[in-house]
Amino acid sequence: MSGVFPEDSVGLVYPQTAQFTEPLLLACGRQLDEYELVYETYGSLNDTRSNALLICHALSGHHHAAGYHTDDSKPGWWEACIGPGKPIDTNKFFVVSLNNLGGCNGSTGPASTNPFTGKPYGADFPMMTVQDWVQSQARLADRLGIEQWAAVVGGSLGGMQALQWTIDYPERVRHCVSIAAAPRLSAQNIAFNEVARQAITSDPDFYAGHFLEQGTVPRRGLKLARMIGHITYLSDDSMGEKFGRELKTEQLNFDLNNVEFQVESYLRYQGEQFSTRFDANTYLIMTKALDYFDPAAAHGGDLAKTFANASASFYLISFTTDWRFSPERSREMANALIAAGKNVTYVDIDAPHGHDAFLIPHPRYLQAFSSYMNRIET
């Protein structure tokens, strides 16, 4: 995008790269000897370095959360919430947003070249966990000279990283803002992820994860994975309102070769788009990281104990129509934090958009989000 940017946008932004050569030991037992993290920053760090805020991204997210790149037609994925005067106010906070390890938007991931083989990692890239990401994010914080985050903020899988921060680095985070997240995945959540993974791995073009070496991409599998994922991000109502039973053509065709309903057309389009921009191995890694996330497992399933050492204040937000990580999951977190005697605020926003609501500028969401962020001392 060129020319004038909206006043409440951070405007033109440039990604930066940090290189790390100290090996990162991962939960799976393997390690990454060297890696790169791509990130963006918005706003400016104050003299006391007390206004830094970390954005953690969700499954298909990346570092480009706000503003515009020179070739962008659309702004970053959380433009609704990050910018001057927005809930994450860049006049107040120094915002850091990175692409997680294992991603496919610039940070070291399965499509990167494995220094030992000179070929893309592909399926050889290690499995990542939320803890691994948080560890790598802490190293990025060190690099940027940030001892303590004013807040770590994320939605969905990003919200899980925000929670993990308070467990792994309690002294390094003052506020944890976890939106549309859950303390662990349910069997149903894992089941959906497994269907998505099967869609990818059963694509003949997957080549056991080494498709890049074959000069191909498992686009059909990735498309299917995205289609099923996408359904879980929307609510029945929002899909109904958007598409209903509207037909693509004048009448029913009574054949399998054509798209008949608008919703089919939409899902296919979303899937197609996604399959051209996303790496199949990254999708597998991200869904696995979701499945593995269960910080209470180390404490006999006791969430209150899990957060016993956390010193952050917590802000939990859920959305009434989110059935992927329903309000009940956030309430479970809130109850545990109350039992643990932590500062916690929980709101359940009545929004029709399902899980995706955390990306959408719903008035009450923005207000409740802003009110909390405004009170954070920097």
Add this chain to the structure above:
Amino acid sequence: MRADLEIIQQWIPENSRVLDLGCGDGELLAWLKEHKNVSGYGLEIDPDKINACIEKNVNVIEQNLDLGLGNFASNSFDVVVMTQALQVVHYPDRILQEMLRVGRTCIITFPNFGHWRCRWYLATRGRMPVSDFMPYTWYNTPNIHFCTFKDFEALCSEMQMQVLDRLAVDNQHRDHLGSKLWPNLLGEIGIYRVTRNTVKTA
């Protein structure tokens, strides 16, 4: 501070753990945190009031009281407070039971439907009382469970609650000789501090 809250705060010990049911804009909890180092949580369902709590730095949890307090462990709070909400909930007896389970002591305030003005209104006009203090008509009022002091105390004894303190005040939350002598007739608002009746065994 709201006059009734000024009375209530005197019954809340320093450094205690407080749960405020229907905490409104969080005024009581914010005050208790600042002046008595109380760690408190408020439950509220009104979005604007929730937002006011957030702005006041009060730990507010969006939760409907009619769904109970099943998410709180027994004896997990020193004091459970519910001001001007008893008449709004669907099951006052159940919420009281829950309050007694979760808190060691409970503070409850509610309007007295036995006040002489209510009686006079009903007696002379034959219609449900409407006043500045209770400005709703019967069909649109959120106050669905009115009671008198006598009704409340009957419930207390039925539920084996022990009344530790009681105060009948007018709508400015002042207590008069009259409301002391004839609370059920001259008191407009009741402020009660109750606890579970512990059965003493020899």
